[in-house]
Amino acid sequence: MERPTLPETTRPGVYRMLNADGEILYIGKARNLKKRVSSYFRSSGLAPKTRALMSHVASVEVTTTHTENEALILESNLIKRHRPRYNILLRDDKSYPYIYLSTHTKFPRLGLHRGARNGKGRYFGPYPSAGAVRESLRLMQKLFPVRQCEDGFFRNRSRPCLQHQIQRCSAPCTRLITPEEYRQDVDHAVLFLEGKSGEVVDDLITKMGQAASGLQYEKAARFRDQISTLRRVQERQYISGERGDLDVVAVAMQGGSASIQLFNFRHGQNLGNRTYFPKNAQGKSESEVLYAFLSQRYLEQSAPAEILVTQEPDQRELLQDVLSTHAGHKVSIRHQLRGDRTRWMKMAQENAELALQSRLSHASSAIARVEALQDALKLHQLPQRMECFDISHTMGEETVASCVVFEDGVALKSDYRRLNIRDIAGGDDYAAMRQALQRRYTRLIKGEGKLPDLLLIDGGPGQCSQASSVLEELQIEGVTVLGVAKGPDRRAGQERLFLDGAAAQTLPADSPALLLIQQIRDESHRFAITGHRQRRAKKRNRSPLEEISGVGPKRRQQLLNHFGGLQEIVRAGVEDISAVPGINQEIAQRIYDRFHE
Known part of the structure; x- marks a missing residue:
């Protein structure tokens, strides 16, 4: 897994470790966020539980605070609120x-x-x-x-x-x-x-x-x-002195991208914050972005009595009236702040800017790796959309193909697909790859999705030839095929690359282009194995009797009660099976044939 972007700030605060699905795994506090979070990524010296945690971490989010005491209070509140797997586990209640x-x-x-x-x-x-x-x-x-x-x-x-x-x-x-x-x-x-x-x-x-x-x-x-x-x-925190409920909303914008930081304060406690990255913010002002956010969020759930914002949103009076009606109490949107409230807003603003910088930095590094891949493979155009296929099975059983999609160097999980492979000889990876590609790209040429610029295949020349053959049969042009074969010792960094049937080439182990290829290949491998294991487990939890026509739940139960178990049914003859109430000669023959084909 790619190393997450680490915080650069040395301020105190709280950090949250998330997996690839965005689930919070662990929440902690730090006097120095950069030093503390970096310590988790040492090559050695981590405790077993910490190593287990880090094997699932895909990203790290941080919230800066003014003091370590404030970070401790915020950490406690966030743990109670989010119940991370590696902190505590509490029941998710349905009402407050x-x-x-x-x-x-x-x-x-x-x-x-x-x-x-x-x-x-x-x-x-x-x-x-x-x-x-x-x-x-x-x-x-x-x-x-x-x-x-x-x-x-x-x-x-x-x-x-x-x-x-x-x-x-x-x-x-x-x-x-x-x-x-x-x-x-x-x-x-x-x-x-x-x-x-x-x-x-x-x-x-x-x-x-x-x-x-x-x-x-x-x-x-x-x-x-x-x-x-x-x-x-009474240890001082920035919400002290308040007894009502309020939210603090800060907006940061740069280069057409926007970040919104929302802090929730309830009954004298900072319940934590959340970051939003609204889409389609290009060409919009901060007031417009703020208006869109407030109107969408607080019409889904009731607004608190006060909402503090960085600046006056568009149509503030209208927003206040609509939100007050929806919430059933007066809602005030304030942007002219004094005293402690100015400091709360400053804290929210700093976190919004930090989140936006982190996101832009991550996005630019992903694009940089795609550009490095274009240079390394000497591609005519930037491979903005990439798909990778992999095959997974156990001794030919329950074969599953995976297709993962990356756009601009970032995983696009909404376009991931799994395909259950059928009607092939067990263990025939070439036939499995051919079937998966045919089914996938037949749908794409019918308009059910977008074709990739670069098609990665987990395999060598044989698998690549299957891919090229399918693309040729479907008359698909402009898709570059890249085979990724493991090296002599099957170690990461020794991969051999086959581009459109050409001779194998290798890239330096620390090449950004190779690291991107490895990430895509490993993600495809993970997705295929997960699907295969689920399919295999489902089959092994299924009785062979369920596959026989005419044998429903009641007859299955009668058979098992009569013989005492599946093994005795397997040993029984047709006459013995037909002696079971509700089982005629024809069904008995089907049952016998199922176990003696």
Whole structure:
């Protein structure tokens, strides 16, 4: 796999490792993004789990922050939100969860709630995931020992449970705390959930002083610990001071390409960001791009109360009215910012510019490799569209052909195709290649797709001759055929190349042109093997009885129950099979013939 583009910034931030399908595999933080991410690509010294991770990594995305503390907070939020395979694995919930407080009871409880909010009590949220609610509830237990047990469990306690022993609950079930003292903890919990942790700290400081003055040192120590924990929670991040929901949208444009950075802030937490690269942005202004993005995104899902943007979008008043109606609450789009909001926008703008530079750099390097391939093979034109075929089977069983497509040096997965090869002798790779090419290019000349400039074949002169013959039969001109055969030791870098039937040639192992050829060939190989394994597994999970006409699920079950298994059916004669209820002589003969052809 080609080495992903690595970040050049030495700023602190968060990095996300993605596979070829765009799935986030791992999220981490770094004090120095360039140094940290580069360390994953060492040739040796990686732990086995890290090596397993890196074998699937196709790209790396980064988000810069102002401090490492902010990066840590963002990393935690992103892990809870995206649930990467190599960090944690949480269930993907279908509705947003809330924290529920049963304020109508004598000893209220805190808990996770999902669904309609029509019960008595207060609801705090929504939270991005159930994991985020559970993490908040665990933190609440350390700060304010309010019970979180179910009411049935609470009513039937005769002695304190384990939560009290580990100082996570004040045991109101056994009246070890008075209703008044318990209510103070509940009030503090409510203030904290409302984002008023500063008021909680001030109140705790007062109570700590009062307890110390009264020589209640254990009580004062508990207040001290609560204050210390709250101070850590109040570690400054750029969303501090906000309790509402808002999004920050920044646009960066260069050379006809655009990048949009969207940061989501919900209930005092930075839930992370996402990068968008809108198509057809050539000739458009930033205001037009911003208008198109806002109108499309927020008419698919409700907008928050505020949207902060880099500049005023086209038809801002119209957008505000439409989005407010759609969301069911007032939506304000603001671009004249002050204070902390200016810094949030600066952070989003920097990330938008960084993402765009990374994308342009990657695109230019891909084109550079295609140009190097044209020079190396002395092609008359730049091979903008390239297709590669490969054949995969096991001892001739379940043969599958793959066709992968690259445009401008980048994989175009939407045009990938697999073809199940039938009616050929097992192991005949030439016949399999010929059938795959005939079926593929017969469809293309009928207008079902675009013909390639360069056709790569995983094989030598024999496979290339099959390709040339098919193209000639279908009267397809202008397609260059390139055979890619493994070298003497079957090592990467020793490939022999056969261009339109000419003698073999080789390229230097570090040639950008050869690296592109290897990438395309390996992708074709991977795609073919995956299809073959899926087809083989499907066949091996299929009973031979399913292939016999007239033997449906009920008769299969009767046969297996009568004989006790497939092996006994194979050993049985026609008369034995026909003795099974529902199996006549004709069907019995078919079953016998299936196993004794």
